[in-house]
Amino acid sequence: MPIDPTAPYDDDNIFAKILRGEIPNTTVIETEHSLAFHDITPQAPTHVLVIPKGAYVSFDHFASEAGEAEIIDYVRTIGQVAQMCGVDLGEGGGFRLISNAGRDGVQEVPHLHVHVLGGRGLGRMLQPA
Numbered sequence: 789m790p791i792d793p794t795a796p797y798d799d800d801n802i803f804a805k806i807l808r809g810e811i812p813n814t815t816v817i818e819t820e821h822s823l824a825f826h827d828i829t830p831q832a833p834t835h836v837l838v839i840p841k842g843a844y845v846s847f848d849h850f851a852s853e854a855g856e857a858e859i860i861d862y863v864r865t866i867g868q869v870a871q872m873c874g875v876d877l878g879e880g881g882g883f884r885l886i887s888n889a890g891r892d893g894v895q896e897v898p899h900l901h902v903h904v905l906g907g908r909g910l911g912r913m914l915q916p917a
Contacts, residue, residue: 797843797844797845797898797899798898799843801897801898801899802897802899803837803839803897803899803901804843804899806823806825806839807823807839807841813825813826814826816836816869816872816873817865817868817869817872819861819865820841820857820861821840821841821842821857821858821861821862821865822838822839822840822841822861822862822865823838823839823841824836824837824838824839824865824866824868824869824904825837827903831903831905832905832906832907832908832910833906833907833908834873834874834875834883834904834905834906834907835903835904835905836869836873836903836904837901837902837903837904838862838865838866838869838901838902838904839899839900839901839902840854840858840862840900842854842858843899844899844900845898845899845900846887846889846890846895846900847887847889847900848889849900850862850900866885866902866904869904870883870904870906873904873906873907874907875904875906875907880906880907881906881909882906883904883905883906884903884904884905884906884910884913885902885903885904885905886902886903886905886913887900887901887902887903
């Protein structure tokens with residue numbers, strides 16, 4: 789169920805629990821400010837989630853509240869994941885980044901996360917209305 793965009797950060801969301809070590813994950817890379825791990829229900833051969841370690845609900849929240857070091861680390865970690873998974877343009881055929889936000893974006897977990905998807909043709913993202 790999509791989240792209410794006006795709700796405060798929920799410390800009991802699944803990604804907060806993963807960050808606290810309460811739920812295991814298959815880590816791809818961990819940095820000072822970010823964690824990347826394999827999605828448990830992959831939608832493509834490569835499907836990695838990248839989350840900031842801070843309590844940010846969405847990308848707009850992160851962009852307005854995160855410090856410079858957090859933002860740089862997060863963006864670079866996303867790029868590193870693409871390279872590590874072999875889907876970057878240098879080695880692979882490309883990838884898609886998806887970050888859902890709020891009810892209309894069908895965000896299910898109230899913690900910023902980017903899906904890095906690749907490893908096959910992904911088709912068009914949206915169909916014309």
